[in-house]
Amino acid sequence: MAEIVPGQAYGFFTDTSVCIGCKACEVACKQWNMLEGHEPVFGDGYDNTGALNDQNWRYVQFIDNVPDETMGTGQGKAWLMMSDVCKHCQHASCMDVCPTGAIIRTEFDTVFIQPDVCNGCRDCISACPYGVIGVDEQKHVAQKCTLCYDRLQGGMEPACAKACPTQSIQFGPLDELHARADQRLADLHAQGVAEANLYGRDQAVYGGLNAFFLLMDKPEAYRLPNQANAVRPGRNNAGGYLTGLVTAVLGVLGGLIALRRRGQPPAQEQPADTEAVGP
Amino acid sequence: MTLLAQAQHFVRPPEWTWFIVPYFFLAGLAGGCYVIATLLRLWGDRGDEPAARLGFYAAFLAFLPCPVLLTLDLTQPLRFWHMLWNTTPGAAGPNFKSWSPMSVGSWVLVVFGLFVTVSFLEVLVRDRGGRSLRLLDGAFGRVWNAVGAVLGLFVAGYTGVLLAVSNQPVWSDTWALGGLFLASGLAGSAALLTLLVRYRPAARASGGMLELSERLWSLLELALLVVFVLTLVPDGTLDDAFGFPWILLWLVAFAGLLPGLGRLVSARLAVTSEGAVVAQPAAASAVVPWVVLLGVLALRAAVILSAQL
Numbered sequence: 001m002a003e004i005v006p007g008q009a010y011g012f013f014t015d016t017s018v019c020i021g022c023k024a025c026e027v028a029c030k031q032w033n034m035l036e037g038h039e040p041v042f043g044d045g046y047d048n049t050g051a052l053n054d055q056n057w058r059y060v061q062f063i064d065n066v067p068d069e070t071m072g073t074g075q076g077k078a079w080l081m082m083s084d085v086c087k088h089c090q091h092a093s094c095m096d097v098c099p100t101g102a103i104i105r106t107e108f109d110t111v112f113i114q115p116d117v118c119n120g121c122r123d124c125i126s127a128c129p130y131g132v133i134g135v136d137e138q139k140h141v142a143q144k145c146t147l148c149y150d151r152l153q154g155g156m157e158p159a160c161a162k163a164c165p166t167q168s169i170q171f172g173p174l175d176e177l178h179a180r181a182d183q184r185l186a187d188l189h190a191q192g193v194a195e196a197n198l199y200g201r202d203q204a205v206y207g208g209l210n211a212f213f214l215l216m217d218k219p220e221a222y223r224l225p226n227q228a229n230a231v232r233p234g235r236n237n238a239g240g241y242l243t244g245l246v247t248a249v250l251g252v253l254g255g256l257i258a259l260r261r262r263g264q265p266p267a268q269e270q271p272a273d274t275e276a277v278g279p
Numbered sequence: 280m281t282l283l284a285q286a287q288h289f290v291r292p293p294e295w296t297w298f299i300v301p302y303f304f305l306a307g308l309a310g311g312c313y314v315i316a317t318l319l320r321l322w323g324d325r326g327d328e329p330a331a332r333l334g335f336y337a338a339f340l341a342f343l344p345c346p347v348l349l350t351l352d353l354t355q356p357l358r359f360w361h362m363l364w365n366t367t368p369g370a371a372g373p374n375f376k377s378w379s380p381m382s383v384g385s386w387v388l389v390v391f392g393l394f395v396t397v398s399f400l401e402v403l404v405r406d407r408g409g410r411s412l413r414l415l416d417g418a419f420g421r422v423w424n425a426v427g428a429v430l431g432l433f434v435a436g437y438t439g440v441l442l443a444v445s446n447q448p449v450w451s452d453t454w455a456l457g458g459l460f461l462a463s464g465l466a467g468s469a470a471l472l473t474l475l476v477r478y479r480p481a482a483r484a485s486g487g488m489l490e491l492s493e494r495l496w497s498l499l500e501l502a503l504l505v506v507f508v509l510t511l512v513p514d515g516t517l518d519d520a521f522g523f524p525w526i527l528l529w530l531v532a533f534a535g536l537l538p539g540l541g542r543l544v545s546a547r548l549a550v551t552s553e554g555a556v557v558a559q560p561a562a563a564s565a566v567v568p569w570v571v572l573l574g575v576l577a578l579r580a581a582v583i584l585s586a587q588l
Contacts, residue, residue, distance in 0.1 A: 053291070093446060099382035100358075101365035101374050119361040120354025122293035123381050126445035131291040140354040220287055229287040231451075233444045234378050239454030240440035243506075247458035247499065248432040251465050254495035255318040255488075259327075262487030 002173075004155050009109035010147070011088060011210030012161065012169055013177040015184060016222075017196065019081040019168040021046065021060050026083075028163035029058040032148065052084055054134030057145035058160050059084045063221060082213065082222050083160070083169055086111065086132045086145035087200060090207030093233050094124035094133060102142075109174070110147040110210060118142050127233040129206075129225050147211070174210060184214060205230040286514035288448040292587035298352035302345055303438045303579040306388075307464025308471055309342035310435030313395060315468055315492070317428035319485055321421055330485030332402040333475050337468070338431070339399035342392060349388075363389065380441040384434075391434050394427035435468075436461030442582065449520045449586040453510035455503050456582065462500035466539060467575035469493035474568035490542070493571065497539030504536075520585045528581035535574010538567045 004010065026049060030037055035057065041050035047062040063080035088111045095103045095111060102117035103124060113124070113133070118141040125133045125142065133144045148158035156162075161171035170177060181198055188196040199219050200209025204227045219226045316334025319327040350359045362385035365374040376382040401415050415423060439456030450456065473489045476482040511517045521529055 051291075097379050097381065097444060099374065099376060099379050099385060100361040101367050101370065102361070104367065114367060117361060117366050118355065119358035121352075121362070121381060122295065122354070123379070123441075123445075125291050126293040126295075126442075126447050126450075127290075129288075129290055129446045131289050134291065135294075135354050223289045225287045225289060231446070233446055233451065236443035236451060236454050237378055237380070237440070240380075240443045240457040243455055243503075244433075244436040244440060244457035244461055247436065247461045247503065250499055251432070251462060251496060252314070252318070254499065255315065255465075255492050256322055258488045258492035258495060259318060259322050262491050 004108070004152050004157070006107035009174040009210065010152065010172065011110070011174045011177055011212065012085060012147070012158070012171055013181050013212060013214070014083055014085070015168050015170065015181075015214045016080065016082040017184075017188065017193070017214060017216055018166045019060070019083055020166055021062055021079070021081040022165060023049075023060050024163040024165060025058040025160035025169055026056065026060060028159040029145075030055070032151070032159035033057065033146070046079075052086070052130070052132045052134075052144070054136040054143040057085065057143075061222060063217075065217065065221070080217055080221060082215070083164070084130075084222070085160070085211050086147070087130055087206070087212070088145075088147060088210035089205075090203070090210070091232060092206070093127040093129055096232060096234050097123045097127040099123060106149055106152075108147070108149070108152050110149065110152075112146050112149050113142050113144060115139060115141045115143070129230065131223075145211075177212075181212065181214060188214075199224060206232070286448070286452060286516065288446065288451075288516075290446045290448075292447065293445075294587065295352065295583060296587070298348045300576070300580050300583055302348040302352070303460065303583065304467075304576045305341045305345050305348070306438055307435045307460060307575060307579075308468050309338045309345065309395065310391070310431035310433070310461075311464040311466075311468025312338035312341060312472065313391075313398070313431035314428045314435070314465065315472060315489070316398075317424040317431075319488065320424055323485065323488070326484040327488070329479060329482035330472065330476055330489070332406060333479055333482050334468075334472055335395075335398040335402045337471060337475060339395050341471075342395045345388065346392070380437055380444050384437045384441060387430055387433050387437065391427070391430040394423065394430055398424065398427060432461065435464035438579075439582075442586075447586045448514075448516045449511065449582070452514040452516050453507055455507040455510055459500065459503040459507055460579070462496055462503050463575050463578050466493050466496035466500055466536075467572050469496060470568040470571035470575075474565060474572075477565065494539040494543040497536045497571075498543060501536055501540060520581070522585075525581050525585040528577045528584075531577035532574045532581060535571045535577065538571055 035055045037055045040048040042048055045062050045064055049056050049059050052059045061082045061084055065080045066078055092111045099121060100117055100119055102114045104112055104114060106112045120135060120140055122135060133142050136143045151158055157171045161169045178201060181201055185196055185198055195216055197215050198212065199215050200212030202208060215222060312334045316331045316338060319331035319334060350356045353359060363374055365372055374382060375386060436457045439460035442450040443454055443456050445451050469489045469492045473486065476486055511520055
């Protein structure tokens with residue numbers, strides 16, 4: 001691993017085609033970041049983590065993709081597995097809306113929530129399109145993957161990437177990761193795996209993701225918004241305020257009309273002189 | 280709005296619930312009452328002054344719990360001031376993000392709080408026969424009220440924009456919420472003041488204006504409700520917003536519109552020989568304003584809760 005230098009953009013390239021669902025990333029993340037975790041969730045699959053949240057900064061998704069019909073040799077599909085994480089978006093929705101300035105972009109070009117600045121308004125939770133952020137019940141602040149900010153500052157790679165036994169999670173300078181991902185995609189396509197695709201590698205989704213993925217199905221199969229749905233919260237600012245402005249004008253107009261066209265009050269209800277004095 | 284067969288929402292709910300619903304309700308009333316009070320004072324006749332003063336009182340009282348509710352909703356309530364002051368090491372200073380409705384709203388609430396408080400004190404002094412606030416006499420006082428009314432319009436409506444500027448289902452699928460909440464807040468404020476003038480005989484002279492304005496604002500609210508529904512259709516989130524049990528809240532919200540709309544439709548507006556339209560006194564029942572107010576609350580509860588629970 002080359003030296004980690006502030007001022008350079010770093011990220012994760014998560015290659016889901018080689019993820020085996022061992023959850024070493026989840027364990028390493030929790031251990032390093034001292035996350036207690038939530039009670040396990042037991043459903044009808046192998047997933048007992050449930051979701052990304054304040055305690056789960058890495059989350060291995062087990063997506064049942066078992067076909068109904070029997071497949072031939074080499075064509076078998078069983079599970080889509082993906083170690084999900086905060087995407088550290090270039091156009092981060094959480095940063096857009098955060099009113100306190102608690103969410104910053106670090107010197108490693110990652111997105112970080114400052115725990116001592118966050119006041120727990122939860123606007124970031126309403127905005128994050130990936131459902132990554134949660135509020136810690138002990139610290140009472142919003143939390144998510146820091147891309148091991150403290151480890152980067154110490155020149156160490158993030159715990160999850162360090163622990164991943166199959167190199168499904170790769171950490172490094174973003175340009176290097178892009179090159180590796182492009183090569184891996186070309187190899188898979190050459191092997192006939194046409195469904196392989198890169199998510200977040202280019203700027204189509206939130207200006208590009210510092211944590212991007214090689215997927216083996218459409219993004220929505222992994223609960224990732226596709227390009228058409230990758231929209232930023234600020235898109236409604238202009239329309240929302242404009243509607244409010246038009247309503248305000250019509251509202252004031254309505255009030256003025258009501259003032260002009262109201263009926264005369266009954267004589268006995270005329271106000272007392274003492275109160276009928278204007279400002 | 281994107282024209283999609285079905286919008287994809289993978290967000291988590293922010294859990295804005297039991298402090299936020301009453302905050303949205305009271306913010307609508309505080310802003311609306313200030314606007315009505317200003318209309319009565321600046322464009323009404325001398326007989327409207329008692330009702331205007333009632334409006335400033337109501338705006339202040341409705342506003343008082345707002346900062347408390349917002350602070351209690353924070354998971355770190357003692358850091359409420361971080362909304363206004365960035366404490367990031369090396370970047371400390373005032374916080375203002377024009378593209379974040381919560382940031383803009385925080386500042387406007389502080390400034391509106393000043394206007395509401397000063398106007399409250401002014402009418403309190405005047406009602407007690409004092410003349411200690413000469414500064415607010417004349418042009419300066421009118422400008423003060425007008426600026427306060429603009430802020431009040433913002434406070435009553437920005438909460439809808441705040442919801443829309445997110446990636447939550449329902450909220451982010453429409454741009455109509457700001458207008459809808461504003462119209463609803465105005466109608467609710469008119470209903471509240473209609474209720475209150477019963478207890479201040481001198482203010483009853485403005486009853487006709489309050490009732491007629493409530494009808495017009497209810498019509499505006501209905502129009503925006505239709506826009507709200509239409510904007511949800513392309514993204515396929517109508518079921519989220521109007522499914523059970525939220526439909527019950529929507530029914531209450533719609534019931535709140537009925538008194539105003541009913542009176543508008545039932546030709547209670549009669550053209551006089553002079554060509555003026557006269558608002559007939561409404562039924563003596565005090566139930567109607569309560570129904571309207573309940574509808575205002577239910578509207579906000581339906582919008583806020585249906586996207587999250």
